[in-house]
Amino acid sequence: MSEAWRYPTFLLCLYGFFSNLRPLEPFLTAYLMGPDKNLTETQVVNEMYPVWTYSYLALLFPVFLATDYLCYKPVIILQGASFVATYIMLVNAQGLRAMQLLEFFFGVATAAEVAYFSYIYSVVEPVQYQKVTAYCRGVTLLGSTVGSLAGQILVSVAKVPLFHLCVATLVSIILAFFAPWFLPIASRSLFFHKSDSVVLAEDPTKGAVCVSMENLSKEKVEDNECKILLEHNIPAPLAKVPQPAVGSVGGLDVLKILWGDFLHCYSCHTLLAWSLWWALSTCGYLQVVNYTQVLWENIVPSQKFMIYNGYVETVSTVLGALMAFSVGFVTISWTTWGELCLCGFTIVIAVAVYLMDTVENIWVCYASYVIFRGTYMLLITIATYQIAANLNMRRYAFVFGVNTFMALMLQTILTLIVVDSVGLGLDIVSQFFIYACYFATIAIVFLAAALRRLAVRCRARPSSASGSKDTDLDSVGGVSSLHDPEVILPVDDRLPPQG
Numbered sequence: 001m002s003e004a005w006r007y008p009t010f011l012l013c014l015y016g017f018f019s020n021l022r023p024l025e026p027f028l029t030a031y032l033m034g035p036d037k038n039l040t041e042t043q044v045v046n047e048m049y050p051v052w053t054y055s056y057l058a059l060l061f062p063v064f065l066a067t068d069y070l071c072y073k074p075v076i077i078l079q080g081a082s083f084v085a086t087y088i089m090l091v092n093a094q095g096l097r098a099m100q101l102l103e104f105f106f107g108v109a110t111a112a113e114v115a116y117f118s119y120i121y122s123v124v125e126p127v128q129y130q131k132v133t134a135y136c137r138g139v140t141l142l143g144s145t146v147g148s149l150a151g152q153i154l155v156s157v158a159k160v161p162l163f164h165l166c167v168a169t170l171v172s173i174i175l176a177f178f179a180p181w182f183l184p185i186a187s188r189s190l191f192f193h194k195s196d197s198v199v200l201a202e203d204p205t206k207g208a209v210c211v212s213m214e215n216l217s218k219e220k221v222e223d224n225e226c227k228i229l230l231e232h233n234i235p236a237p238l239a240k241v242p243q244p245a246v247g248s249v250g251g252l253d254v255l256k257i258l259w260g261d262f263l264h265c266y267s268c269h270t271l272l273a274w275s276l277w278w279a280l281s282t283c284g285y286l287q288v289v290n291y292t293q294v295l296w297e298n299i300v301p302s303q304k305f306m307i308y309n310g311y312v313e314t315v316s317t318v319l320g321a322l323m324a325f326s327v328g329f330v331t332i333s334w335t336t337w338g339e340l341c342l343c344g345f346t347i348v349i350a351v352a353v354y355l356m357d358t359v360e361n362i363w364v365c366y367a368s369y370v371i372f373r374g375t376y377m378l379l380i381t382i383a384t385y386q387i388a389a390n391l392n393m394r395r396y397a398f399v400f401g402v403n404t405f406m407a408l409m410l411q412t413i414l415t416l417i418v419v420d421s422v423g424l425g426l427d428i429v430s431q432f433f434i435y436a437c438y439f440a441t442i443a444i445v446f447l448a449a450a451l452r453r454l455a456v457r458c459r460a461r462p463s464s465a466s467g468s469k470d471t472d473l474d475s476v477g478g479v480s481s482l483h484d485p486e487v488i489l490p491v492d493d494r495l496p497p498q499g
Contacts, residue, residue, distance in 0.1 A: 004124070005123075005124040005125070005128045005131075005132060007184070008119075008120065008123050008124070008183055008184055009120060009124070009132045009135055009136070011179045011180070011182055011183050012116070012119065012120055012136055012179075012180075012183070013135055013136060013139040014176070014179045015076070015080070015116070015176050015179035015180055016116065016136055016139045016140040016143060016176075017139045017140070017142060017143040017176075018143065018172045018173070018175045018176035018179070019079075019080065019083055019140075019143070019172075019173060019176035020140045020141075020143030020144045020147060021143045021144075021146055021147040021150075021169075021172040021176075022144075022147045022151075022169045022172065022173075023147050023148075023150050023151030023154060023165045023168050023169055023172075023310075024090075024151060024162065024165040024166045024168075024169040025144075025147060025148065025151070025169070025313070026148050026151055026152065026293070026309035026310040026312070026313045027151060027155065027162050027165060027293075027302070027307070027309055027310070028293060029044060029293035029294050029296075029297050030162060030293070030297055030302035030307065030309075031090075031162040031163075031165075031166060032044050032048070032099070033297060033302075034162060034302065034303065036162060036163050036166075037094065037099070039096065039099065041294060041297070041298070041428070042421070042425075043096050043099075044294065045291060045294050045419060045428060045431075046419055046420060046421040046425045047096060047100070047420075047421055048096065048099045048100055048103055049103065049290055049291065049419070050415045050416070050419055050420045051100045051103035051104055051107070052103040052104075052106055052107050052110070052290075053107075053286075053290075053408070053411055053412050053415045054107075054412060054415075055103065055104045055106075055107025055108065055111075056107040056110050056111055056408055057405075057408040057409060057411075057412045058107075059107055059108055059111040060111045060114075060401075060404065060405055060408060061405065063075065063108075063111040063112055063114065063115075064114055064401055067112070067114050067115040067118065068192050069192045071122065071185060071186040071187070072115045072118065072119035072122060072186050073115075073119065073180060073183050073184075073185055073186065075112050075114075075115035076112070076115045076116055076119060076180040076183065077177075077180050077181065078108070078112055078115075079108070079109045079112035079113065079115065079116065080173075080176060080177040080179075080180055081177065082105045082106070082108040082109035082112065083106075083109045083173045083176070083177070084170075084173055084174060084177050085102075085105045086102055086105045086106045086109060086173075087166065087169055087170040087173050088170065089101065089102040089105070090102060090166055090169075090170075091163075091166050091167060091170055114401065116136075117136065117137075119183070119186065120132045120133070120136060122186035122187075123184055123186050141317065141321055144313075144317055145314055145317050145318060147169075147172075148310045148311075148313035148314040148317065149310060149311070149314045150310075151165055151310045152308060152309070152310020152311045152314070153310070154168075155307075155310065156306060156308065156310075258398065262398075262402065266399075270335065270338075270386065271386075271387055271399070273338075273339060273449060274338070274383045274386045274387050275383075275387060275399065275402075275403050275406075277342050277346075277379070277383060277442070277446065278380065278383045278387070278403040278407070279403050279406035279407045279410060280407075280410065280442050280445075281346065281349075281376065281379065281380070281439070281442060282380070282403070282404070282407035282411075283407045283408075283410035283411040283414060284349075284353075284435055284438050284439050284442070285376050285380075286407065286408075286411050287411060287414060287415070287419075287431075287435055288353060288356075288372065288432070288435055289373075291419075291428060291431060291432075292356070292369055293309060294428045295356060295357070295365065295428050295429075295432060296309060296362065296365060296366075298428050298429065299360055299361075299362050299365060300362045308366070312366045312369060312370065315370055316369060316370045316372075316373040316374065317373070319370055319373065319374040319377075320373050320374050320376070320377030320378075321377070322374075323374045323375070323377050323378035323381070324377050324378065324380075324381040326378070327378065327381045327382055327385065334382065334386055336453075336454075336457070337450075338382075338386065339446045339447075339449045339450035339453060340446075340447070340450040340454075341382075342379065342443075342446045342450075343443050343444075343446040343447040343450055344443075345375050345378065345379050346379075346439055346442050346443040346446065347439075347440070347443045348371065348375050349372055349375050349376060349439045350436050350437075350439035350440040350442075350443060351436075352368040352369070352371045352372040352375070353368070353372060353432060353435050353436040353439060354433075354436035355368040356368045356369060356372070356432060357429060357432035357433050357435075357436060358433075384400075387399055387400070387403075414438075418431055418434055419431060
């Protein structure tokens, strides 16, 4: 029984590797605007790519519910089928309408990623969560890196046409498609289907999770704002979050559970701040990553010059992984300095995007993109840790989903106004200037939040010595939550690292 996790993990890793092994990916825009598809920049940027954004947003929540109701495996198969449909059309189809339909299928595949990253938790024991998460996430990164590097070597060294890269990507996707058919069927899920052990592990009278003062004493004092137990301050609507009964539950019950979780989790100021940054920055990140190849094509047309997009994607992915890994060795009071750090690093991101836009040199653009991705990966890893640090699995999956949904909503609005031809339909250079200003605005918002937090702490510090109870609380949480109403949470919350 102890080895039962190996088989599904192997199949999931096999699927993750080959589905992310896409040699065409760094050259997709060049392929679409080249002789194979012969689309114009306006068609690609303003009429084709926005379809993915709209599809992803529209499908994310329905696919999330379907994933839980169908117990993951059918949705993973759907994702594989959507990838296959996407690349079959990319090989054979012609015309703008066909490419827009292709983007819809890719939106289905992207929305279904929730099934890939949550299936494994339903078929393995909690003691294996950290191990299997590392394998599944690591192998997707490896597949992406190998695909980008292989694509660049084939293009720049072997002079392989981009069409052949598209065929190679399709072969990799088809290989991936066979793996999920052999996955074991999950017998339980987070909401619709719950086993006895899952239900008993959750206390229906408590909030997001439970944390004892003994556990708090083992934490760093600055990281416990949202862990102080203040039962007498529980808002009435949040005192009880509805829990599912053993077995299957109805859709209305699930929606009530989700709404209760939403109110409960986002009542924490710290979680709300990191989630806000997550949503705002991910919106901008997706826009930059989605359209950066168009900017590169604008600076150095692939029909006239050798391009090195694959090397750049490889380096930026590896740097992002190293930056994410380095978070584990950083010791800093994120509660005190987190918002200031978010401000500083977001300024770095804004400057990188501005340089990409204004300096018409492809090497500066490449270097700025690498810095941009590396910095984002660093910050999103920290945000993930801060948000997940003490949430149970069900709630951190939900919070991450809500944050992603909000990011997509913002991205849809930004795309509709700035990119889509029904809006302003701006050229790519003007778009990137707006993205630079967007990140600069985020930095200003978090600078104001950081200054306000420091001011509150300075005012609270002198009064913290006024009573022994306050002093005891301060020794646990850094600043007494009795003096700072922002940190009042429903009873027994804990806030940790995504696997």
